[in-house]
Amino acid sequence: MHVEKLHLNDQSLTVCQPATNDGRLLETIVYYHGIGGEGIDELPLAYQLVSQGYRVILPDAYLHSQTDRVVRSKQNRHFFEIIDVTSQRLPLIYDWLKEQTCEDHPVLHVGGTSMGGIITAISLTQYPFIQRAALLMGTAKLTDFYYYITASIKNSDFPLSKIEEQQLLSHIATRDLSQNIDALNNRDLFIWHGEADDYVPFDLTEQFVEDLTESKRYQGRLTYIKEPNQGHKVSRLAKEKCCEFFKY
Numbered sequence: 514m515h516v517e518k519l520h521l522n523d524q525s526l527t528v529c530q531p532a533t534n535d536g537r538l539l540e541t542i543v544y545y546h547g548i549g550g551e552g553i554d555e556l557p558l559a560y561q562l563v564s565q566g567y568r569v570i571l572p573d574a575y576l577h578s579q580t581d582r583v584v585r586s587k588q589n590r591h592f593f594e595i596i597d598v599t600s601q602r603l604p605l606i607y608d609w610l611k612e613q614t615c616e617d618h619p620v621l622h623v624g625g626t627s628m629g630g631i632i633t634a635i636s637l638t639q640y641p642f643i644q645r646a647a648l649l650m651g652t653a654k655l656t657d658f659y660y661y662i663t664a665s666i667k668n669s670d671f672p673l674s675k676i677e678e679q680q681l682l683s684h685i686a687t688r689d690l691s692q693n694i695d696a697l698n699n700r701d702l703f704i705w706h707g708e709a710d711d712y713v714p715f716d717l718t719e720q721f722v723e724d725l726t727e728s729k730r731y732q733g734r735l736t737y738i739k740e741p742n743q744g745h746k747v748s749r750l751a752k753e754k755c756c757e758f759f760k761y
Contacts, residue, residue: 514563516556521609524602525578527552527571529559539568540620540644541610542759543603545629548592549585551577555626561756570606574599574628593659593681596628597688600636607642620644622759624703626747627651627713631658635688638696647703647755649747650710653690654717656682661714691721699733703758705751707743715739 519526530539542562546554552571559569575598576583576591588595603623610619622645625633630651637646652658659682673681686692702725706718722737736758740748 514560521605522602523581524575524605525552525573525580526606527556527559528568529556529563529571530568531563531566537566538614538616538619539566540622541568541570542622542624543570543572543606544623545572545574545599545625545632546577547625547627547629548574548588548595549577555629558752558755561752562759565756565760567759572599572602572606574632575602592628592662593685596632596635597684600632600639600688603636603640607640618642622646624755624759625649625651627745630713631655634690637700638688638690638693641698643700645701645703645759647705647758648718649705649751649755650707650713650718650745652713652717653721655685655689656692657717657720658713659685661717691724694725694728694730697731697733699731701734701736701758703736703755705738705740705747705754707740707745707748709742709744712745 515530515532517528519528544555544559546552552573555571559571562569575595576588607621610621611617621642623633623636623643624647626649630648633646633648634651634653635655637643690696704718704722706715708715725731725735738754740750
């Protein structure tokens with residue numbers, strides 16, 4: 514596997530691709546890490562995906578790279594800004610791919626772990642160029658997740674006035690995949706979540722999947738795996754099934 518670190522405007526990328534290529538055009542997977550981490554944390558999964566013939570791009574999220582990283586408490590406080598800004602950078606990666614591959618419409622998929630799964634979900638509401646997506650212990654119910662995390666922290670850790678909170682919630686609603694199912698446009702979706710997750714609630718994923726399967730508006734291929742007794746950690750099974758999803 515060939516690994517290269519790149520800087521694209523304000524974001525740091527780790528680009529992984531097969532060491533040798535017979536001239537085939539490679540499909541690309543952009544895969545996002547969790548809060549407090551960085552792109553290279555996902556190198557083991559990237560290796561498996563590259564072995565299947567993909568190019569994998571691992572971005573450092575906003576406020577997570579060597580040039581802009583802040584302490585974890587500030588990352589927590591700016592969580593919704595982080596996921597929003599990181600998602601907004603995806604078109605820059607797509608445009609860069611066009612230049613690198615000389616393709617007008619390069620095939621691009623997106624996935625992510627925890628916070629990265631949330632970034633993936635909100636990106637699906639914004640960017641039709643995404644072909645398929647994988648959410649590993651993230652959530653597509655962004656509004657409900659907002660209420661969940663703000664209920665568990667002190668006001669001093671998330672200092673918003675009532676007006677600011679309403680403005681944020683209005684913005685979140687436009688990026689809440691559970692409230693914008695039509696934005697999926699029948700794209701294939703992989704979802705994995707541990708049933709014992711005490712960080713990103715499993716119940717939110719279960720509710721979203723129920724809503725999705727009952728909705729006549731979604732006719733895509735949904736692969737949903739819930740793993741008993743698994744907490745907030747991606748299991749070997751999750752990685753294997755994620756790779757299988759992108760294989761077919």
